[in-house]
Amino acid sequence: MNVLKALILLFIVFSRVNAEGVTESQLPASERFYSDQLDLQVEIRAVEHFMAINQLQHWNVSLMRLDGTPVVIESLTFDGGMPAHRHGLPTTPKVVVTDSGAESGAEIRGIRFSMPGVWRLVLGIETKDTGVMLQFETDLRYGQAPSFISAEFREL
């Protein structure tokens, strides 16, 4: 009978997921980008509303080696926009670099995505040794997880 119960449960869950779509709480709260060439990974994370449309959100940015060793961010710039719509960001996000040992990183405050569609975002990251630009594009849709359609690292 357990098999029967499991199938019924599966049936109900399947129907519910299709009827309701994905809610914001079910969406991921972070994303990581990796560069083999530069031996770096960048994580962006938000406590709430990560990549949600029309919600003011604040990101924490962490920089690490591929093995997870933290790399201190000395400074960070952030810019972006929608190339297809020929406009930039609808807000002026503010960057705060935090320096507290292993927890070092940066916070980007005041990001808002005012439209669904493809957004191009650019992070300029300075460390003690080097400068790196991370440019990525993400396609935002209502009720869908953000789709990261490209990411490119470039040494400055």
Add this chain to the structure above:
Amino acid sequence: MQSDQPKSILWLLTAVLLFLLILLVGIKEYSTSGDFDAAGETLWSDEEVALLRSLALSIGNKPRSFEQQTNEFASSPAAAAFGHHLFFDTDLSHSGATACASCHHPDKAFTDGLVHPPTHLQPAPRNTPTLVGAAHSPWQFWDGRSDSLWSQALEALESPLDHGMPRAEVIQLIKEKYRDEYEALFGMLPASDDRAAIDRAFTNVGKAIGAYVAKLEPAPGRFDRYVAGLVGSLDSDAPAERLTKTEIAGLKLFISDEKGQCVSCHNGPLFTNNDFKSINVPDFSGSDHGRLAGAEQVLRNTFNCFGEFSDSEEEGCGDLIYIKQNDPELTAAFKVPTLRNLSLTAPYMHSGLFPRLADVLRYYNHPLQRAGDHLDIAPLDMFPHELEQLEAFLMTLDGGINVDPKWLQPPENGRQQLSSSGISLATQVRPQRPESPQVAVISSQH
């Protein structure tokens, strides 16, 4: 052998359920790949349903009230009742002839049906925007130079183009006419020579008007009931709402990535992303810098979210903290307006240029493009029948105002003195298609 029989039944049942599950998957895949089923019913993909849900009123979508952020009286029934009196009172003007309701008529979704108010004689006068749902915008006025309903009201009270009544005179009127109502809410009225206290009392008057305006919520329209039925959240006793094929086609165009892209800016339950966009609608002055100036003004505004009269902590003023300013994209950019109750709010656009919705859509089809201008829209390039479909869909957003009709009339026991020409107020607001529109006399705007 007998002991194996129940097991066989179990396996048979399992197989049947498995078959049904596969069938359901198949039906789902089929349904998301086409527009119509055999019965002619429109079908939507999961992504489209999620998008439609985000646009519909009353399906778990509770848009944020920005008024509550800075106005602690925004939800106070007593403040709204006081604001109701003030809104309709022509004594609240230097001339004794102008009330808020002079330009914000309830039967026109709180617009005035004019290209611009007759008293607005500046080089680029602007059309009166609707107040319905305005509490859900972080910005007021076409250029967003105020960030709350109460601060918007305060500017209109003192502006010589509107009420033209200095704050000291406003407070004097309150003393003479509304002392009990005011003091029950806000405490003692100030002495006439206490300028700081008069500023505070003036703010309180604005907050009472803001509390009234914040009550003016848009009511769900046919679109909202259609989506509620689509996602199964319609009340069990409510009849299912159907949209016509023309309306459905218009909705498809509205949300289309390839054709309309309207939903890019007109998103959320109020059909606006509350952003500012430049679409080159002429205002015949060439001097209206729109949001470029509005962003600077709201930061300087004494009555903004940061100010001493705001009831918000600074960290609650996110839209002001991270405001976009000094950007060429903001030149002649204006607030993306709500698309609810459009049949009541003609003429359209910041300059009131277009008397009919069809004119607006025709403009979007071939907008004014000049070398060097930043333009936030691309030509729609739609066929005439597609523009008609879009218009038909937009009419399904009309639902009127979701408030007891008593709030849409001058208050009972009202002490207001309506002008001799009268303010046309409907006892009940029902959206309707505009009658044969008259061509606006736009030459007077130069």
